[in-house]
Amino acid sequence: MKNIIIKAAALCCALSLSACASKKAVSVTPPDGSLDKCELRFSWWGGDDRHEATLKAIDLWSKKHPDIIVTPEYGGWDGWTEKVTAQMKGGTEPDIMQINYDWLITMSPDGKGFYDLDALSGTLDLSGFDEDTLSFGRVDGKLNAVTVSLSGRGLFYNSQAYDSIGADYPKTWSDLIELGDSFGGEDAYPMDLDIQSGGTAWYLAVVYIQQKTGRQFITLDGELGFTEEDIRDALDFYKLLEDNHVIRTVKARTDEDGNAALYQSPEFIGGNVAGVLEWGSAVGKYEAVLPKGVLEAGPLLADDNGNNSGWMIKPSLLYAVSGHTKHPDEAAAFVDFLLNDEECAEILGTTRGIPASMKARAALEKSGSLTGLSKECEDMLSEADTITISPYMELTRMKSFYNAAIGSVSYGTADTQTAAEQMYRSINEYLEKIKK
Amino acid sequence: MKTRTYRNPTGVSRYTGLLLISPFIIGALLLIVYPFVSSFITGLTDGSSFVGFENYKHILSDGQIRSSAAVTLKYALILVPLKLIVSLAAALVLNMELRGIGIFRTAFYIPSILGANLAVIIMWQYLFTSDGLVNQLLETVGLSPVSWYGDPNAALFMIVLLRLWEFGSTMIIFLAALRDIPRELYEAARVDGCGRARAFFSITLPQLKNVIFINLVLQTIAAMQEFNAPYILTGGGPLGKTRTIGMYIYEEMFTYGDAGMANALSWLLFMLIALIVFIMYRVTGTLRRDG
Numbered sequence: 136m137k138n139i140i141i142k143a144a145a146l147c148c149a150l151s152l153s154a155c156a157s158k159k160a161v162s163v164t165p166p167d168g169s170l171d172k173c174e175l176r177f178s179w180w181g182g183d184d185r186h187e188a189t190l191k192a193i194d195l196w197s198k199k200h201p202d203i204i205v206t207p208e209y210g211g212w213d214g215w216t217e218k219v220t221a222q223m224k225g226g227t228e229p230d231i232m233q234i235n236y237d238w239l240i241t242m243s244p245d246g247k248g249f250y251d252l253d254a255l256s257g258t259l260d261l262s263g264f265d266e267d268t269l270s271f272g273r274v275d276g277k278l279n280a281v282t283v284s285l286s287g288r289g290l291f292y293n294s295q296a297y298d299s300i301g302a303d304y305p306k307t308w309s310d311l312i313e314l315g316d317s318f319g320g321e322d323a324y325p326m327d328l329d330i331q332s333g334g335t336a337w338y339l340a341v342v343y344i345q346q347k348t349g350r351q352f353i354t355l356d357g358e359l360g361f362t363e364e365d366i367r368d369a370l371d372f373y374k375l376l377e378d379n380h381v382i383r384t385v386k387a388r389t390d391e392d393g394n395a396a397l398y399q400s401p402e403f404i405g406g407n408v409a410g411v412l413e414w415g416s417a418v419g420k421y422e423a424v425l426p427k428g429v430l431e432a433g434p435l436l437a438d439d440n441g442n443n444s445g446w447m448i449k450p451s452l453l454y455a456v457s458g459h460t461k462h463p464d465e466a467a468a469f470v471d472f473l474l475n476d477e478e479c480a481e482i483l484g485t486t487r488g489i490p491a492s493m494k495a496r497a498a499l500e501k502s503g504s505l506t507g508l509s510k511e512c513e514d515m516l517s518e519a520d521t522i523t524i525s526p527y528m529e530l531t532r533m534k535s536f537y538n539a540a541i542g543s544v545s546y547g548t549a550d551t552q553t554a555a556e557q558m559y560r561s562i563n564e565y566l567e568k569i570k571k
Numbered sequence: 572m573k574t575r576t577y578r579n580p581t582g583v584s585r586y587t588g589l590l591l592i593s594p595f596i597i598g599a600l601l602l603i604v605y606p607f608v609s610s611f612i613t614g615l616t617d618g619s620s621f622v623g624f625e626n627y628k629h630i631l632s633d634g635q636i637r638s639s640a641a642v643t644l645k646y647a648l649i650l651v652p653l654k655l656i657v658s659l660a661a662a663l664v665l666n667m668e669l670r671g672i673g674i675f676r677t678a679f680y681i682p683s684i685l686g687a688n689l690a691v692i693i694m695w696q697y698l699f700t701s702d703g704l705v706n707q708l709l710e711t712v713g714l715s716p717v718s719w720y721g722d723p724n725a726a727l728f729m730i731v732l733l734r735l736w737e738f739g740s741t742m743i744i745f746l747a748a749l750r751d752i753p754r755e756l757y758e759a760a761r762v763d764g765c766g767r768a769r770a771f772f773s774i775t776l777p778q779l780k781n782v783i784f785i786n787l788v789l790q791t792i793a794a795m796q797e798f799n800a801p802y803i804l805t806g807g808g809p810l811g812k813t814r815t816i817g818m819y820i821y822e823e824m825f826t827y828g829d830a831g832m833a834n835a836l837s838w839l840l841f842m843l844i845a846l847i848v849f850i851m852y853r854v855t856g857t858l859r860r861d862g
Contacts, residue, residue, distance in 0.1 A: 217825035224830070241828055331806065386721035386809065390701040393720050394806045532827045542810050 163250070166463045168257050170203065173462045175469060176229030178208035179452075180215040182398070182420025185486040192482045196472055203465050205231075213396065216531060223248065230460040231469055233283070233487075234453050237529035239274050240569070246275030250456035253278045255467035260475055263493035271450040279455055281474060284488030286416035286451030287521060288338060289512035290433040293425060296323065296409035304433035308343060311436060315379035318409065326410030327397055328373075328382050330538040330545075335412040336382075337537035338447075340369035345522060346438060346445030353525040353533075357566050359559075367555035370544050377545060383408070385545035398424050415512030416451035416488025422508060432511040435519055448516055449524035451488045485509040527566060536561045614835035618828075626835035636836070638811055639819040640843070642727065646815060647794035650731045654790055655783065658738040662745035663775075676746070683739030692733070692803045699729050720805065723812035730800045730813060741786045748782040749775070784855055788848055795844050816840045 179189060186209050193205050208229055210218075216235070222228040223242050234242075242248045252259055261269065261281065272280035292304050300318060302325070305311040314325035328336040341352045344365050351360040361369070376382045383391070392400040398421045402408045410433070411421055422430045437443035454473060456466045472479055480495035481502050488509050490496050499505040527533065540558040543549035549557070614626055630636050665676050685691050698704045699719040706716035719729045756774050765773070798817030801807055807814035816836065824833035
């Protein structure tokens with residue numbers, strides 16, 4: 136009996152060893168060119184506006200393709216990366232996924248993590264995309280994902296709060312800093328930055344330094360472009376915003392909001408925090424919690440000479456098909472529907488930003504629905520001399536370095552020089568490690 | 572010598588016993604031994620290829636584990652004694668023969684049933700924000716409000732309070748043990764002129780010492796593994812001062828997707844807990860055996 140148990144335990148160990156040693160064999164189902172009856176899973180993150188529109192789009196799909204059932208899986212951004220990472224590791228990811236730009240590096244470093252969409256050209260029409268836009272989704276020559284929209288962060292303000300103070304939206308960095316005084320008297324803030332999932336604090340500091348120096352923070356191929364002094368200057372700039380009552384300190388923010396996102400914060404909803412730095416493609420959730428028309432887009436901040444370079448754009452989202460899907464044709468057809476279908480484009484509107492697909496864009500232009508904050512933000516960015524965000528800048532581990540530095544500067548546990556040295560070292564070590 | 576055979580009309584063979592316990596054996600092998608071994612092996616890889624003890628070296632040379640271990644130990648050191656005292660005090664009260672005591676016993680146990688689920692934690696979040704109910708109460712009695720989320724010490728204490736509030740399960744164990752103490756001991760002591768305090772220290776505590784030890788071990792293990800309360804309530808902040816080892820493991824695995832580091836960390840946590848429990852057994856050994 137003892138022998139049997141020992142043998143069974145040994146077998147378990149052997150199984151464990153073999154499971155760890157063998158690389159997961161991914162069997163790719165080739166396309167057969169026909170649309171068969173099946174069930175697909177589609178996952179995305181977003182705010183309520185995006186959820187409602189996408190669910191309606193799925194209803195439309197099920198009317199057009201009653202045999203292909205699409206099951207939605209959706210939620211907020213917080214924790215979404217973790218969820219999809221776990222699914223990808225376990226091979227249980229949905230057939231179609233809305234993915235973030237940096238996931239291509241972490242989930243498909245060799246281009247084999249997602250289905251090669253070039254192989255699905257029979258059902259997925261990409262003629263409405265230019266090659267530059269498609270190149271964002273290519274890894275190692277394979278088209279892993281299709282860009283849904285290009286987006287960048289812009290500034291949005293609560294017009295009622297600004298009117299009540301009698302202030303104009305800032306046009307330059309100096310204007311922004313002066314606003315701290317006007318709002319400070321009312322114990323309010325002209326805007327807010329965070330170090331939680333959004334990580335907008337470091338983003339704005341990067342824009343400021345990129346504009347000032349002309350250097351890109353991290354290049355597209357993953358080289359740190361900032362010097363240690365640039366990082367220190369960026370942290371100094373952040374501290375200046377806190378010291379001048381332009382933004383809440385990290386401590387004040389956590390006290391007032393706990394762990395909640397800014398758009399769920401009573402301070403933002405009540406107008407005490409009167410501005411936000413947000414992706415043009417995702418600003419709907421901020422717009423929705425304020426009375427209609429209250430949130431307005433403000434100009435991209437420039438230096439005193441009117442130079443507004445340094446602002447950034449990236450593919451806001453991409454659609455990818457699982458490498459494990461058993462229904463590649465049907466999944467591609469659904470992606471095609473989301474990207475190109477005229478009726479679907481009208482339902483989705485700008486809930487994922489201004490569509491990169493010419494077909495969807497034309498549909499929105501025709502129906503006159505290509506308006507709103509997303510469009511205003513995109514127009515401003517397209518007129519400015521923008522920089523394409525490196526996917527390396529967006530990696531979650533990198534964000535932890537930015538947020539640790541901002542947190543320690545804000546709490547005063549480190550001066551900007553020490554925090555910059557630590558951040559510079561951590562970023563270089565990590566970039567070196569992941570590029571091996 | 573005649574060999575005894577187990578083949579008999581009732582069908583009992585030498586494998587019958589094994590067959591009967593096989594559900595447990597299979598369950599243990601699949602759900603305990605396999606993940607255990609697999610986790611150790613994954614901890615020796617960078618997620619795909621073998622790297623030896625590199626992950627352990629990296630973890631031990633990095634300041635993050637010291638910071639997380641310090642947070643976890645501090646949390647356990649504050650929470651566990653407080654929880655034992657509060658649950659023992661509650662058990663003593665609920666052990667009294669009072670009218671409607673059953674209702675009180677149930678009421679005190681409810682927080683433990685609720686656990687640290689989302690609804691409770693969201694309620695907790697709003698209680699402790701800067702103008703939340705707790706600060707309003709403090710101001711009502713003339714105390715200055717506390718920066719619960721923003722102050723590193725207060726944030727950890729807030730999580731301690733949440734877990735302290737869930738003292739029901741330890742209380743139930745104490746209550747059951749209290750009810751097992753023979754009444755005659757108290758009666759004899761009273762006849763000899765022993766007061767309530769003396770009876771507590773000379774009868775109740777010695778009678779409860781094994782149960783106290785069990786609760787101490789169970790609560791320490793649970794505290795060392797703390798994850799969901801800081802994860803939802805503070806996200807590990809401010810400045811990582813509520814980032815327990817459990818959160819560190821989670822971040823490595825799911826936020827950064829580094830299975831090797833996460834599994835190596837899990838093993839370090841396992842060894843740390845094993846060491847603490849071993850020390851507890853050693854230190855309390857004589858105490859538990861005597862008398």
